[in-house]
Amino acid sequence: MIEVSHLFKSFDGEQVLKDISAVFETGKCNMIIGQSGSGKTVLMKSIIGLHRVDSGKIEYDSRNLPDMRMRDIRRLRREVGMLFQGSALFDSMTVMENVMYPLEMFSSSTRLEMENRAKFCLDRVNLNEHSYHLFPSEISGGMQKRVAIARAIALNPKYLFCDEPNSGLDPKTSLIIDQLIYEITHEFNIKDLNDFVFASELYKQVKKINQ
Amino acid sequence: MNIVKDIGLYSLLMYRVFVKPDRGRMFWKQLPKELEKLGLASLPIVIIISIFIGAIMTIQTKLNTENPLLPTYSTGLVTRDTLLLEFSSTIMCLILAGKVGSNIASEIGTMRITEQIDAIEIMGINSANYLILPKITAFVLMMPFLVIFSMAIGLTGGYLVGAFSDIITTADYLLGIQYAFIPYYVFYSVVKSLVFAFLISSVAAYYGYNAYGGALDVGKASTNAVVNSSILILFFNLLVTNLMLN
Ligand SMILES: Nc1ncnc2c1ncn2[C@@H]1O[C@H](COP(=O)(O)OP(=O)(O)OP(=O)(O)O)[C@@H](O)[C@H]1O
Numbered sequence: 001m002i003e004v005s006h007l008f009k010s011f012d013g014e015q016v017l018k019d020i021s022a023v024f025e026t027g028k029c030n031m032i033i034g035q036s037g038s039g040k041t042v043l044m045k046s047i048i049g050l051h052r053v054d055s056g057k058i059e060y061d062s063r064n065l066p067d068m069r070m071r072d073i074r075r076l077r078r079e080v081g082m083l084f085q086g087s088a089l090f091d092s093m094t095v096m097e098n099v100m101y102p103l104e105m106f107s108s109s110t111r112l113e114m115e116n117r118a119k120f121c122l123d124r125v126n127l128n129e130h131s132y133h134l135f136p137s138e139i140s141g142g143m144q145k146r147v148a149i150a151r152a153i154a155l156n157p158k159y160l161f162c163d164e165p166n167s168g169l170d171p172k173t174s175l176i177i178d179q180l181i182y183e184i185t186h187e188f189n190i191k192d193l194n195d196f197v198f199a200s201e202l203y204k205q206v207k208k209i210n211q
Numbered sequence: 212m213n214i215v216k217d218i219g220l221y222s223l224l225m226y227r228v229f230v231k232p233d234r235g236r237m238f239w240k241q242l243p244k245e246l247e248k249l250g251l252a253s254l255p256i257v258i259i260i261s262i263f264i265g266a267i268m269t270i271q272t273k274l275n276t277e278n279p280l281l282p283t284y285s286t287g288l289v290t291r292d293t294l295l296l297e298f299s300s301t302i303m304c305l306i307l308a309g310k311v312g313s314n315i316a317s318e319i320g321t322m323r324i325t326e327q328i329d330a331i332e333i334m335g336i337n338s339a340n341y342l343i344l345p346k347i348t349a350f351v352l353m354m355p356f357l358v359i360f361s362m363a364i365g366l367t368g369g370y371l372v373g374a375f376s377d378i379i380t381t382a383d384y385l386l387g388i389q390y391a392f393i394p395y396y397v398f399y400s401v402v403k404s405l406v407f408a409f410l411i412s413s414v415a416a417y418y419g420y421n422a423y424g425g426a427l428d429v430g431k432a433s434t435n436a437v438v439n440s441s442i443l444i445l446f447f448n449l450l451v452t453n454l455m456l457n
């Protein structure tokens with residue numbers, strides 16, 4: 001469970017997050033909605049410590065992130081997967097290498113096991129062998145999003161953060177991605193924090209911010 | 212005020228860079244790539260510039276010392292010492308600051324603005340260490356080779372003037388470049404270049420890593436990297452020269 005209370009964050013005097021409190025429960029899809037520029041991305045990045053908040057608490061099962069040392073934050077992050085708004089795939093690596101990256105970094109399994117895991121994740125997001133050796137610049141936006149999801153789930157995260165998983169996608173693909181995240185959440189029993197601009201009936205909890 | 216802030220942030224970044232890599236294997240995987248990209252790929256420009264400067268310096272020196280009282284070996288000697296002391300280290304590094312510095316700053320800057328660095332951080336990896344350490348290590352390792360190579364090629368450039376024109380005879384030139392040779396100059400030059408290599412790669416990494424905004428800002432970061440590392444090279448040139456040649 002992630003509990004956020006009285007979060008404040010400003011950039012150069014411009015207040016972006018004002019007194020945000022929320023509870024994200026285990027095993028549920030939680031969703032944040034808000035206008036463009038309202039601070040959804042900033043809130044998510046604050047929750048995982050990519051932005052340092054001005055004040056407030058962010059408790060992961062009662063471990064308060066702002067009080068944690070860098071080394072502990074890093075350990076916590078290994079339990080986290082994140083899908084970025086712009087996919088953030090490594091453009092010097094192929095699709096396969098992108099998904100292999102977290103595995104090579106952290107898992108102690110053999111190369112074959114890692115490859116199998118990567119293939120499983122890519123398969124899970126409906127990407128076939130044909131795309132494994134392409135670079136991010138050679139695949140479509142929807143495929144990039146799906147590769148990014150595969151990379152985010154490679155290490156079996158406890159928490160999955162998705163920043164606008166289906167912005168800029170056609171309705172059909174975005175429905176597929178919705179479905180995918182929903183299924184993955186149940187399969188892996190992860191806490192899912194979704195950043196959506198529009199509501200979708202798949203999501204049970206809605207957190208409104210800043211308006 | 213800004214300069215104090217920059218120095219502070221730069222130090223903090225270096226403090227994060229110089230730690231043991233999370234995964235040694237990943238460091239060793241990155242290092243050869245960087246050696247190739249920053250070192251080997253710089254060879255062509257080093258060769259072209261060194262050969263021309265060596266030749267031009269020989270011609271200029273010869274033309275400006277048309278004095279029967281000066282010994283015939285003086286042209287070769289002046290060319291050699293200029294190459295060894297300043298050109299192959301300082302000037303070469305100023306040129307490489309343009310090539311390598313902008314390469315590093317734009318690569319890391321692009322990764323920053325497209326959230327690739329955030330993606331690395333979110334996996335619990337020290338992104339500064341993962342991205343920057345192999346680059347600094349590779350460039351510092353390659354630099355002595357580039358410098359010594361540049362010296363050799365520069366001297367060859369001068370020789371070609373002797374071989375293909377009647378401005379100077381090859382015999383005079385060869386005598387000149389061997390006359391009163393001080394090996395310490397090579398050592399001094401290599402030490403200087405190591406300092407410069409560190410400055411170029413770390414300053415460029417700093418500007419790239421702290422880029423914020425869009426593609427335009429990556430351009431700005433890489434300009435800043437080149438300008439500031441060039442200034443630092445000149446400043447440290449003075450410092451190291453004072454320490455080593457006085
Ligand atoms: N690193 C930063 N430095 C300064 N200001 C920032 C930074 N990141 C975000 N902001 C500001 O914070 C505000 C909220 O931005 P954010 O990216 O969170 O919006 P968003 O809700 O995700 O919008 P969108 O739906 O368009 O992605 C914006 O006004 C933006 O200018």
Ligand SMILES: [Mg+2]
Pocket residue numbers: 040041042085163164
């Ligand atoms: Mg956003």
